[in-house]
Amino acid sequence: MGRKAIEKKRKVKSQKVEQWTQAILPKLVHTELGSLTIDDLSSLFNKSKSTVYQYFTSKEEIFEYITQVRIDSLKTYRKALHKNTKDYRNQYENLVDVLVKGAQDISPFYLNQLKIHFPTAWQIIEEFLMILLNDLKVFYTTEIQNKQFKPISVDLLCKLDEYFIRQLITDHHFFNNTDIVLGEMIKEYMYLKLEGLKA
Known part of the structure; x- marks a missing residue:
C-alpha cells in the first residue's frame, strides 16, 4: 500500500512574489503557454523550483495569480469613473x-494562449470585462443624459466595446500585421470613441 500524499501548506504570497510573478509577463509575449513546465516557469522567474512550490501548487495556479494581480490593478479605474463630477473627460482619461x-x-x-490553455485564469479576465462593459454602459447613459455626449444608441456603443474587447485584443494575427502594440491600440480606440461621442 502506497503512502498517502500530504497536502503541503503554501506560504502567503507577499509583495515580492507579486513582483517576480508580474516580471515574467514581458518574457511570455510570444511564448506557447501550453508547453511550459514548472521547471520552465521557475527558470523564467529566476527562482528555484522549490521556491515556486512554496507558493504555488500548479501552473494553473501560477497563471490565475498573475492574472488576478493584474486585474486587481485594473479595477482602480472604477474609483474615478464613479466619482460624482461634471468633468467626464477626466474620468474617461483616467480609465484610458x-x-x-x-x-x-x-x-x-x-x-489568446491564456484563453486556450488556462481557462480558469481567462475566467478572471472575463469577469472583469463584464464589470468594465457594464460600467461603460452606465457612463455613456449618464453623459448622454447630461448632454455631454451625442444621443447615440448606448446598446450600439456597448456592442462596439464588446467586440473590441472580446475579439480584437486576442487577435494576434491582426497585431502581426501592424506596428501598433496592445496598449497603444487601446488608447487610440478609446480616444477615437471619445471624440466621436462629444456633443
Missing part, C-alpha cells in the same frame, strides 16, 4: 490610463 498601464507587457498572443 489605467487600461493602457494594465496592458503593458501583455500581447494579444499571450491573451
Whole structure:
C-alpha cells in the first residue's frame, strides 16, 4: 500500500512574489503557454523550483495569480469613473490610463494562449470585462443624459466595446500585421470613441 500524499501548506504570497510573478509577463509575449513546465516557469522567474512550490501548487495556479494581480490593478479605474463630477473627460482619461498601464507587457498572443490553455485564469479576465462593459454602459447613459455626449444608441456603443474587447485584443494575427502594440491600440480606440461621442 502506497503512502498517502500530504497536502503541503503554501506560504502567503507577499509583495515580492507579486513582483517576480508580474516580471515574467514581458518574457511570455510570444511564448506557447501550453508547453511550459514548472521547471520552465521557475527558470523564467529566476527562482528555484522549490521556491515556486512554496507558493504555488500548479501552473494553473501560477497563471490565475498573475492574472488576478493584474486585474486587481485594473479595477482602480472604477474609483474615478464613479466619482460624482461634471468633468467626464477626466474620468474617461483616467480609465484610458489605467487600461493602457494594465496592458503593458501583455500581447494579444499571450491573451489568446491564456484563453486556450488556462481557462480558469481567462475566467478572471472575463469577469472583469463584464464589470468594465457594464460600467461603460452606465457612463455613456449618464453623459448622454447630461448632454455631454451625442444621443447615440448606448446598446450600439456597448456592442462596439464588446467586440473590441472580446475579439480584437486576442487577435494576434491582426497585431502581426501592424506596428501598433496592445496598449497603444487601446488608447487610440478609446480616444477615437471619445471624440466621436462629444456633443
